[in-house]
Amino acid sequence: MKIQTVYRYQAWLLLLAILAPTITYVLYVLGYSPLQYFNYTTAVFSVSGVILAWALFRHRFLDLLPLSRDSVIDSMSDGIILLDLKYRIVDINPAARQLTNLTTVLLGKPLQDVDLFLAQAIEGLVHQDLSLTDIEIGDSEANHYELRLTSVQDQLGQPLGWVVTLHDISDRVRLLQQMQSLAIHDSLTGLFNRRHFSELCQRELQRLKREAGNSFCVLMIDLDQFKEINDSYGHSVADQALYQVKQTGRNQVKVWQPAPARVTP
DSSP states (O other): OHHHHHHHHHHHHHHHHHHHHHHHHHHHHTTOOSSTTOOOHHHHHHHHHHHHHHHHHTSOTTOHHHHOHHHHHHTOSSEEEEEETTOBEEEEOHHHHHHHTOTTOOTTOBHHHHOHHHHHHHHHHHHTTOOEEEEEEOSSSOEEEEEEEEEEEOTTSOEEEEEEEEEEOHHHHHHHHHHHHHHHBOTTTOSBOHHHHHHHHHHHHHHHHHSTTOOOOOOOOOOTTHHHHHHHHOHHHHHHHHHHHHHHHHHHOOOOOOOOOOOOO
């Protein structure tokens, strides 16, 4: 609101500097000058110059802020896409072009024609009356982005379009995935730890209650004389032994799949 007030003062001062000599000259032509045949327009131009100087130095009429929009938006690391009500691209900054590979986008082209996945995500937010979601962009190595949708309205509150912001959260998602993996896996063998094993058993028991006729089995393996290995050769050798047992067990375990049914002609 403070910035808008500064701009309002600038606009009024500029309007006054333009209208003052114009009105003075019109009054002179119509014969309303205080002294007949004396034109005050030149003197009023001096006053207009003072008003312009006041706008320049006091209210920063040529300040960097209103003139640096392009450089600020274009230098942002977040992708910015401006869409109208028909999902046509009104403006897009370089970061958004790089994130979405929209290098040859023509302004005014529907987003559905250049990036269907992104267009569907935005339409989903609009239909669900939401403003934030996470999406993945990319084929081989998908990057994660926070998609934020902000409505653009005029002074009467009528919608004009949307501002789409893409913020890269790939590092945060990868860190969260690593933390989740460490929470359920043993750091030495890479197998599920005891807590996650108990959760899987509870999940399977619940599934058996819902689906009659299914069954599952649990295999327990005990390593004989493992304590002697640990006491005789140390923890590092015992850790290697555990890892080799895990590798051997994984190589021996095969997932059973039913044979395809034979069709008799």
